[in-house]
Amino acid sequence: MVTVLRPDEVKAKYGPLFCRGFITIVDEKAGKAKIIEQCCARGPGEWDIVNRRRTGGVIDNIVMKGTTLVMDVSIGEKELRFGPVSADLGGQGLKAFKVEGDEVRTTWYGIAGASVGIGACLPQCPDVIRTEYPDDFKIGGGHAAHVDIITPKMVRLVIGVDDTDTKEKGATWATALKMGQNAPVGHFLEHKIIQLNPKTPTKTTNCCSSAVSFAVREEDIPRLIEYCVDFLKKESYSTDAVMTVFQGLEVPKRLVEYGWSAKSTMYTREDAVKVAEECGVQIISITGTDGTIGAVAAIGCVDLGPEAAGVPEDFPDLVM
Numbered sequence: 001m002v003t004v005l006r007p008d009e010v011k012a013k014y015g016p017l018f019c020r021g022f023i024t025i026v027d028e029k030a031g032k033a034k035i036i037e038q039c040c041a042r043g044p045g046e047w048d049i050v051n052r053r054r055t056g057g058v059i060d061n062i063v064m065k066g067t068t069l070v071m072d073v074s075i076g077e078k079e080l081r082f083g084p085v086s087a088d089l090g091g092q093g094l095k096a097f098k099v100e101g102d103e104v105r106t107t108w109y110g111i112a113g114a115s116v117g118i119g120a121c122l123p124q125c126p127d128v129i130r131t132e133y134p135d136d137f138k139i140g141g142g143h144a145a146h147v148d149i150i151t152p153k154m155v156r157l158v159i160g161v162d163d164t165d166t167k168e169k170g171a172t173w174a175t176a177l178k179m180g181q182n183a184p185v186g187h188f189l190e191h192k193i194i195q196l197n198p199k200t201p202t203k204t205t206n207c208c209s210s211a212v213s214f215a216v217r218e219e220d221i222p223r224l225i226e227y228c229v230d231f232l233k234k235e236s237y238s239t240d241a242v243m244t245v246f247q248g249l250e251v252p253k254r255l256v257e258y259g260w261s262a263k264s265t266m267y268t269r270e271d272a273v274k275v276a277e278e279c280g281v282q283i284i285s286i287t288g289t290d291g292t293i294g295a296v297a298a299i300g301c302v303d304l305g306p307e308a309a310g311v312p313e314d315f316p317d318l319v320m
Contacts, residue, residue, distance in 0.1 A: 003133040007124045014120035017161045018044055023187055023215045024104040024126040024151045027249035033097055034249055035071040045069050053094030055080045057243050072093030073097045080109055112306050115145040154215040160244035162209035163291030164236040176210035179231045185224050186216030192308050194301045196294050197263055209294035211302040232286045242291030245282040246299045255279040259300020272296040
């Protein structure tokens with residue numbers, strides 16, 4: 001027998017706790033997944049990181065950005081390795097990540113205090129659809145427990161933007177960030193500023209494009225794209241604005257190489273179109289076509305760190 005609770009029912013049962021976001025993103029084509037968990041403070045997140053690394057399971061990598069945990073996850077199931085330390089410290093881990101139609105089922109195990117995290121904290125997040133508890137579930141103390149948390153299946157959509165500004169008015173990075181923050185559908189994940197080749201003769205003052213990424217249900221992708229196009233048409237000052245679209249967690253290596261080299265190479269629009277066609281990037285003219293080079297490069301640089309905002313001279317030891 002299984003007990004099924006919605007987030008509001010979990011909160012009523014255990015009281016309000018700490019999880020502020022729990023998003024499961026899937027890229028079935030690449031065989032990859034990502035979990036983004038937003039906490040109200042660093043302490044619980046750092047403790048979870050250590051425990052989840054210790055137990056293994058399907059979590060391949062886990063980092064913390066501010067108070068947000070970002071987990072790279074294998075789709076499937078793997079045994080957890082709590083080890084002898086669990087008798088003294090407890091433990092927590094993710095045993096399975098499974099895609100079931102338009103839903104994702106994650107199977108979590110927790111020992112001692114960690115059972116509060118997997119049984120009461122994560123399940124009351126508004127992003128969760130429901131949580132399934134075994135009838136013998138007990139929380140806290142020295143108990144070992146497991147639950148299945150069911151969430152919507154999301155995909156990552158990356159929007160690249162360039163040339164919405166002119167030398168006199170506007171800033172593409174600010175327009176893109178505003179677009180992301182005001183999106184009526186999906187979860188706004190990240191905004192990146194991509195420094196392009198400063199020697200380009202047609203450049204605006206800063207010569208930057210931008211990338212904005214979202215977690216969105218597949219059926220909502222057309223609505224999100226339509227919103228972005230309409231927003232950029234209203235907010236662009238230039239007659240050269242271009243938007244690009246990429247779906248997935250894994251940016252092709254060819255596209256990353258193009259994005260990095262666009263910081264120092266004089267590419268043509270035809271070069272950018274060719275790379276986009278090879279790498280599954282959709283190009284949408286907003287007010288023109290000259291922004292194609294930078295809008296495609298924005299997709300290529302979206303997963304870079306500070307390197308996205310610099311040029312090769314800023315990172316002399318980097319080999320791309």
